[in-house]
Amino acid sequence: MKKKILIVGGGTAGTMTANNLAKKLMPEIDRDELEITLISNSKYHYYKPGAMYVAFGKSEGYEFVRDQRALLMSEINFEVEEATEISTNGNFVKTKKGKKFDYDFLVLATGCEVAPERIPGLSEAGDWFYTYEGATKLAKKFHDIKKGRVLVTVNFPKTPNIPHQCGIAPVETTMMLHDFLTERGVRDDIEIIYTYPTVAQSVTNGLFMQEPTSNVLPSIFDSLGVKHQSGFTLSKVDAKKKVAISAEGEEIEFDILMSTPPFTATKFIRESGISQALDDEGWLPTDKETLKVKGLDNVYTLGDTVDLPVSKAGGTVHNQTDVVADNIASELRHGYTSESYDGLVIAIAQMGLSCGMPLWYNYDKDVAPTPCSKLGSFVRKGFNKGIYWAAARGMV
Numbered sequence: 001m002k003k004k005i006l007i008v009g010g011g012t013a014g015t016m017t018a019n020n021l022a023k024k025l026m027p028e029i030d031r032d033e034l035e036i037t038l039i040s041n042s043k044y045h046y047y048k049p050g051a052m053y054v055a056f057g058k059s060e061g062y063e064f065v066r067d068q069r070a071l072l073m074s075e076i077n078f079e080v081e082e083a084t085e086i087s088t089n090g091n092f093v094k095t096k097k098g099k100k101f102d103y104d105f106l107v108l109a110t111g112c113e114v115a116p117e118r119i120p121g122l123s124e125a126g127d128w129f130y131t132y133e134g135a136t137k138l139a140k141k142f143h144d145i146k147k148g149r150v151l152v153t154v155n156f157p158k159t160p161n162i163p164h165q166c167g168i169a170p171v172e173t174t175m176m177l178h179d180f181l182t183e184r185g186v187r188d189d190i191e192i193i194y195t196y197p198t199v200a201q202s203v204t205n206g207l208f209m210q211e212p213t214s215n216v217l218p219s220i221f222d223s224l225g226v227k228h229q230s231g232f233t234l235s236k237v238d239a240k241k242k243v244a245i246s247a248e249g250e251e252i253e254f255d256i257l258m259s260t261p262p263f264t265a266t267k268f269i270r271e272s273g274i275s276q277a278l279d280d281e282g283w284l285p286t287d288k289e290t291l292k293v294k295g296l297d298n299v300y301t302l303g304d305t306v307d308l309p310v311s312k313a314g315g316t317v318h319n320q321t322d323v324v325a326d327n328i329a330s331e332l333r334h335g336y337t338s339e340s341y342d343g344l345v346i347a348i349a350q351m352g353l354s355c356g357m358p359l360w361y362n363y364d365k366d367v368a369p370t371p372c373s374k375l376g377s378f379v380r381k382g383f384n385k386g387i388y389w390a391a392a393r394g395m396v
Contacts, residue, residue, distance in 0.1 A: 003034045003332060006103035008083045008093060008268075010040025010068045011048070012392060013303030013317045014109035019394030020325035022073045028332070029075050037101060038072065039093075041082040045071055046132065047388055049166070049314060052173060054135040056180045056353065057143065061132050063385060071392050083110070083268045088296050105298050105328050108284060110269055112165055112304040112312060116261040119155065121237030126153075126259040129173055130165060141256050142180060147189035148255030150177060151244055153234040154196050155262050156209075158279040161201050165304060166313045167209050168349045168359070170194070170260050171217065177258070178224045179353040187225075194221060195232035198248065201309060205230045210366040234259065263312075265305055275307075283307035288363065289340040291324050298331075300324045308343070310363070315347030318391065348380040356380040 005021060007014045018038045028034035050064030069078050081095040093101045114130050116122040127138040154170045174194045181187040196207045206214035207230055221228045235247040244252050265282025277283040285294040286306040293299040302320040304312040323341045330338035343363030348356045356376025361367045390396045
């Protein structure tokens, strides 16, 4: 009987994994022994890190959108369907339109989503760059402001030791904001305050979630005239008065509140009954090495949906997707997994509008801060606008 692999989610994780599986399992596909199906709630594929550039007027955003079908190998079945129900006992997923997809192996690559409503007043008074809609609104405010204060806040999941989406992004955008306001000639009249919560994974009262980077940030911010403050855990926002209030009892006024909002897994995952994460956040219990969902022998997950202590970013997915694809291929052919994920994350951080910093780390080793350069920025922007699309197709 023909085996079925079902991938739910058409973002970076789902697209890369589908293409990698198709390449690795082409003999089985050619013999009509296997079919691979990807379902997504959109016909379009959005490169999420591109939204950050929209916030500073360096992109319109359209260049970071592609037709999802065009990114997939022809051997992969693709359907625009919104998953709403999963039965891990019956090995099927149902969709909003009532369609049922059976599977032998399932890959949950559904990502995460912003949840600003989890902090009172943040939806009304805050702005964020994690969505194209949010980044567009932020861009208008950054272009209009002539004087005042931009307050940066960062929120972490309630579930311990799990990062928010793209951990380095608040640092990146703070430095990009400095450069952008300098270009506009208004930097001297605008105060930037970068704040960080009291608890950030393994770091307490720091400025980043890993100790080495947290230790070097004060001198970097000082050189840019960016004020910085640890121990500010945003708990609510007074939208009328434009005041951010911390769980520690401090209040800071703002003209623009650039926030990393709360994040949760998608509604489909939160309602699946699989997650045991705190506060209904929905993170999937994931085996750190095999990337299987714990307790489910034929279900894998990767990317922003996992409960692992690694960055929820594309630089993580690039290293997880081969592990998932290799393990599924090995299970189909030999009955056992063959690869192990070591927590590797590789990326280039955009530290200002024209400076890029290579970074890498894994489960056992934190990020080692390195000098940023114009070459690094050139590589990052080249990846964004060209190499990424080859990577999504499984070519890099």
